[in-house]
Amino acid sequence: MVRAGRAGVAAGPTLAVVAREAGVSVPTASKVVNGREDVAPETRRRVTEALDRLGYVRRPRFDGARTLRMVDLVVHSLENSWSGAVLHGVEEAAYDAGLEVVVSAGPSRRRGGRPERDWLDRLVVRGSSGVLFGLAEPTGSQYAWLEQHRIPFVLIDPVLEPPPGVVSVGAANWQGGVTATEHLLSLGHERIAVITGQRHAQEGDARLAGYRSALAAAQVRDRAEYVRHAGADPAAARRHTLELLDLPEPPTAVFVCSDALAPGVYEALAARGLRVPDDVSVVGFDDLPEARWLGPALTTVRQPLAEMAATALRLLVRMMDGDRPEGTRTELSTRLVERASTAPPPAAPGGTRRAPARAAG
């Protein structure tokens, strides 16, 4: 499985030739090539110049048998900060493991759809050592194809529950939902609405369940009219927020289960002349870089995307080496990042009061 590359072209001079050119011993030249500290600056300069002049190609320092293996990262889209964080985590971990990363936007997301078979063929022909999927789940036949060709793969933050035995890495979404809701409860809010993504998406379902668990633990009533699904569309979040504000008992806080929906919530509140957080508090989920751009900056539950991606890469490397991870789902913990979008509700100054929940509205 070692690739020939164009080693013939690139072989270049030996270290002995470089040492002669630089007027140093071979061990000294070797020290420079290997980045050792115990070389005089002037000597280092001479050797470096000789290396450049002669076009010396150092052997990569990775384990020979694994030299320049490549893994594929397939994401649903490259144009968003979710992918940026995932790519960052994968690239760093891959560099540390001596792997190169080939990146593609997921199949069937472009004009007319990318042909599924073509994309899989490329993985096989190229001899991909493994594949990471980010928000781009394989279809049933793609799963079968990957198994058939013995290409290991790991899902990062899958939207749907993966089939049994498929290895995935996600965030502790349920716990994150609890954290966001408990934060609002601790400020004195009881009328807490939730705007989540599409129905039956596993991460949204888990965050919503966390919200409900936190309300139940605090004996705060869970109101059906406070639970909204906005898909991935900030305009839908805006509409739902306006509807929530029109309720006989409008919420004093909104937990929006994805930062990407928060601009819609802010817009709706501004359209009604309501201030964040004085009139209505908002908590997000993800901690995308954009969360800091909102005014006021969004308090949100941080999902450690880069760490999740790095974890997925490391699991993939183990699978490439023939190992099988023990569990199939790894969850990394989330944490609250407090910024400026939450405060006690207008009717409950101080933020420490916790009235017993009423039995019914």
Next chain:
Amino acid sequence: MVRAGRAGVAAGPTLAVVAREAGVSVPTASKVVNGREDVAPETRRRVTEALDRLGYVRRPRFDGARTLRMVDLVVHSLENSWSGAVLHGVEEAAYDAGLEVVVSAGPSRRRGGRPERDWLDRLVVRGSSGVLFGLAEPTGSQYAWLEQHRIPFVLIDPVLEPPPGVVSVGAANWQGGVTATEHLLSLGHERIAVITGQRHAQEGDARLAGYRSALAAAQVRDRAEYVRHAGADPAAARRHTLELLDLPEPPTAVFVCSDALAPGVYEALAARGLRVPDDVSVVGFDDLPEARWLGPALTTVRQPLAEMAATALRLLVRMMDGDRPEGTRTELSTRLVERASTAPPPAAPGGTRRAPARAAG
């Protein structure tokens, strides 16, 4: 230069075997494999299942001699929306050209710096067909190394003026600076400050020159105290904005030469109780996705990053084919994206008045 990959492992069954398994003729199986429309759905299903069951590997449809060539994209960092847009443009254009993209974060940007030679060696050993650099310029010795190994390369949006002969793609930064400033002038502003990035960065210098040209054309005085350099740091933009507001004649508009600095400007204005755009107008540059998250949404000069990246990839492909682009610098045009952060200045209602500039303050 055709890679062997693991063709031995992946060769799989012939199309004749697939056709027999599916109970169809070889031409019919071929139609399905090649995505032709003139096949009955039930036949297509049978063939597809047979393809999956047998693990048929279709030859990629690209020109045989170029099969699965790879290009490298080296960016200074993967964790920002600039890189997301560039990567998106490169990946789409590479897919269309039948190329795969290996992505790495630039050398010497990680903990302790990535060893320069190691990174270059990997390109050579792997037989990279070409390299795109995004905001990650090669050093002098890296330029020499790439030339020496005959690896073509193109710079996307270089910060510094590249050496003669080096091919690069950028935005029409001077024209963009003119556009932003003319927009503010047309609203009636004359006290227009500019906050740009680091000194002697070619794109910032060009935008600043565009600002000055537009002021000169409108016979509006160019005030030294209105020109500020904030590097890449929003906190510096915040400090400069506060200083601008403390001037005897504070500006009524700020042209911030990079969207990434705009949050600092907004924060400073909010800290002084000033509203955007009623009290002070703000225009950005780049049109990063984050520009829409600011409240009010940022009016900005759009830099077509994905198109610049795709153009760079196409230039690289020509160079890989032995062609030499005629010019070394390609500039794509910018355009104003009007959102909600600009309005006539408080003292000039109507926005059409244009008082003659005073000769001196």
